[in-house]
Amino acid sequence: MSLPILLIFSFLIISVVFNALGTIGLHRFPDVYTRLHAATKCTTFGTIFMTFTVIAHSVRLYVITEEGRFLNMAIHTLLALVALLVTNPTGAHAIARAAHIVGIKQEQAESVWFLTEKDELREANLQQTEPVSTDESSKSSEVK
Amino acid sequence: MIELTTALYASVIAIVIYIIICSVRIFLGPTVADRIVGFDTLNTMVIAGMIALGAAMFETLFIDIAIVYAILSFISTLYIAKYLEGGGS
Incomplete structure (x- = not known):
């Protein structure tokens, strides 16, 4: 061959x-x-x-x-x-x-998502939307 | 010694089996994004299979169709993702 x-x-x-x-x-x-x-x-x-x-x-x-x-x-x-x-x-x-x-x-809760301190995409989206969604999402992230 | 055309046909059959397995993920997927991932994988598999089939049969037309399929599946994936982004918030 x-x-x-x-x-x-x-x-x-x-x-x-x-x-x-x-x-x-x-x-x-x-x-x-x-x-x-x-x-x-x-x-x-x-x-x-x-x-x-x-x-x-x-x-x-x-x-x-x-x-x-x-x-x-x-x-x-x-x-x-x-x-x-x-x-x-x-x-x-x-x-x-x-x-x-x-x-x-x-x-899995202990994986990369929850150990990451900085989430630039989410911050960029929060600056565009209203502050109401900011409170809600920060609260939900604290609960998690 | 195996002929190369026979090997290309065998790889087409293998890729068809992979397409069937990918479509199982489209039916099973728990979220919408899982289904889109399965669909995107299936589209790539279809492109690979079309290129292999075109080489096995010596039809350049199949490879042209694979190019057009790649671009159209890209557009459909982008718009489904865009729809998913807008629908969730």
């Missing part, structure tokens, strides 16, 4: 394994933020390696046969990679921000 084929197979195996890890993490973690952490990072990494697989496969076939359609497919897959890199972390950030603003708590 030659070196390019070995490279393509290893990319494909990395892709499938990391997508599997993301799917398992989506079910094994306790709350939204850890699920988002597992699912988004692992599936983005896995899908990036899937595009690497297809790019390497197409470039190899182009070098062998010198037909233009293989190079065409490599360029289109590169565009898909760029679209994925731009859109996927931004979407994950939007979900985490929305979950934090709505007030979904972390599962």
Whole structure:
């Protein structure tokens, strides 16, 4: 087995394994933020390696046969990679921000959320809204 | 020795199984954000599967559809998150 084929197979195996890890993490973690952490990072990494697989496969076939359609497919897959890199972390950030603003708590009470002294997103939101919600949210955070 | 096309088809089948497992999270999720996380993961899996299927069949059209699907799923995720932000407060 030659070196390019070995490279393509290893990319494909990395892709499938990391997508599997993301799917398992989506079910094994306790709350939204850890699920988002597992699912988004692992599936983005896995899908990036899937595009690497297809790019390497197409470039190899182009070098062998010198037909233009293989190079065409490599360029289109590169565009898909760029679209994925731009859109996927931004979407994950939007979900985490929305979950934090709505007030979904972390599962275990002793985890990072309650040990954090400073919550800049919540402070920025409180400055925008009325002072009534300020009292309510500070009271609820003291109770927790 | 395994053909590379066969391996790509096998990875497509594996990704379809992952999509089914992700949709279980969409049905089970206790909060709305859990369902959105499952949906976002499912969209990424669909993109990966489409790219692999396009490479296995040598159809560049599938990869174009994967690009458009990535952008549209990004927009839908952003607007669902925006709706969730506005609806909670």
